[in-house]
Amino acid sequence: MISEVENKYVIFKLKEEYYGIPIANVLSIERIEEITRVPNAPKYVMGVINLRGEVIPLVDLGMRLDIDAGDYNRDSRIIVTSVDDIIAGLVVDSSSEVLEIDKDSIDPPPDTNNGRCIEFLNGVGKIDNRLIILLNLPKVLEY
């Protein structure tokens, strides 16, 4: 069972790039609903939503990764993730598919630190000429 899940990643798009997080950490994928702002929270915390009776915080992933705040539209999705006891929704431009990425085709994150937060990356997966950035989820959800 576990090995089947191990290599599978939920792939989503953010600012023309593809990202992946392990499927084991993904609880569900939701559309964006009414968001309640949380005062005094870090600026990448968009607020909280009511997800079937649970209060789930939303993280603007673009802002968290220091890329750009997203502008959200009908395609935008919330990827509800859980790491340890932390549950949070990552807001992304769109979510596309689930892919299997072999361990062998994952390269370590590029060394050149061109200002972006390399610490959030676990590596880069290559699949059919596509590059998929694999996120270090515990780091993303840390603050």
Add this chain to the structure above:
Amino acid sequence: MDLDLNQYMGIFVEDAREHLQDMNEALLALERDIDNIDIVNEIFRVAHTLKGMAGTMGFEDISNLTHEMENVLHGIRSNLIVLDEDTIDIIFESFDALDHAIDFIAANGREGEEDYKDLIDRLRSISFKTKPDSTHDELHDKLDSMDGYTLRILNEARIEGLSSYRLDIILDANCMLKAARAFIIFNALDDMGEIISSNPPVEDIEDEKFDLKFTIIFISQLNHSRIMDELNAISEIESISLEEICVEDILANIGELDDMTIDSGGMGKVSSRDDKESRTTDNRGIVGKTVRVDIDRLDNLMNLVSELIIIKTRMDELSQSSDTDKMGETIEYLERITTNIHDAVMKVRMVPIERVFNRFPRMVRDLSRELEKKIELQMTGKETEVDRTVIDEIGEPLIHIIRNSIDHGIEDPEERIKHGKSEKGNIGLNAYADGNHVIIEAIDDGRGLDSDRIKEEAIQKGIIDAQEAELLTREESISLLFTPGFSTANEVSGVSGRGVGLDVVKNKIESINGSIELDSQLYRGTKFTIRLPLTLAIIQALLVKLDDEIYAIPLGSITEIIRTTEEDIKNVYDQEVILYRGRTIPIIKLNRILGLDEGEEMEERVVVIARKGEKQAALLVDDLIGQQEIVIKPLGKYLSNIDYLSGATILGNGNISLILDVNSII
């Protein structure tokens, strides 16, 4: 041993705690009524049950310890051991050890490393006059499963001219129905004589809780060969060994025995080793919280849910017609059911406050001994029910208060007599329901609080200055005790006053939306009154509008809502204040601290007067929406560090409203 015992862990812990509580009560009762054999029996029964439970769960050390306790208790009830204070103390200590062991299991999901060797040795040393180096001889073997009670019967049998036998049976390994086979053997023996005892106990054998081997002690008129003939007729038995017991020898030798250990049957022991190992490898399974629920309450809940289903069908039908009258009626009905379900679920979560109170008799006993004071604890309203979450929170503060009463409140016997009081101090602990609250009172008839001394000390500690002190009323000076950094004890003692003051108690109680009051009369006594909400999950709140957001403020921390004009707001040293009932209280602009637009100056402002203990503050809000019952939802771990918020709630329209944490705002 593939059986996953972890799923029973919660039940085990809960049950064990309950049994320990029974034991605790019985022990305290025994101390007062040392000759009461019924109480000894009760303690024995509990120890025995615990042993069985621990054995099944593979908690070997607990099982060993309870086993030794059992032996001592057995000795007591068969008059072989004299029950004195030392013995009671050792039993108490064993009880403590068990209590800790259970706590450890609850926290870690496995047994601790402690093997209680010391305690076991001491228990054994009272078990019988010992000779520690005596070896495991034949006689000892024979006695393996015998205790004082059995011996007495055997002795009586001997006097009546009956023979006593010890029968060791090993069943055939292929035996299909072990319990049934054993039953046949028991039946056969019953026909021939009388079974005195068996190891494992009959109940366990009936439940097939044994390997293949069991031992029976029985008395009979028949001779050895007759019995063997009868037994040999039963099939599926691997071996039978029948020995006549020479009771006189045993009685003569009893002083020589160090150990009456019953080999406590296969199951628990065999399994425990590998269980332990497997358990350390998997991630420490921390035992979850459980609540025991009266089946009636669950039935009630079930009924309500069925009604909910009925109403859903009715609404389905109604949605096709446009009968608004009927719709309104149905919604009313639905409302009634949801209220009832809410009540029912609340009741399911309720546990009697007994759970907290129960630890106090023992605590008072130990502390009064340690401090050489005479104290009587009286408790009422133990059955008062409170939400499980409240129960978990209230224990610590109460312990603190009672420790204080024992340590500082109640005087030494001599001092009490000097003041014309009875030698024995009294501490009362009362609980009762009061509307949506539960009141707990802790009363002592000790020396009370000296308001002048409190003032002096407060001045010394720089909490107030002499001028302020002059103005304080008696009540106000007594409440100084709740100020951080205040502790009345003249010297730090082991019992209380380890730097943690009543302010911590107060904070804890306020953090669960409760309140605490203190009343005291010098030389007469002290009374703490704690007021707690029945539940933490649902509270009354005031919904307010700030800019275009809606926030909830718990009603419990609101004193009053007033309207005021801009002119009433004054500036004192850069801090805006208003005059409220003759006191100036600081204004907190919620919009500002929550990062919202402050809007233009308005003629009239709505001000919510909120309080945190003695402190008050005026919270400026844009508008009021109304009072509502809200369900508190946690913000989750990710947002746990956000200032000024204590949670969130979901409004009727599905949107989230955040709950302001008045304690951190003020």
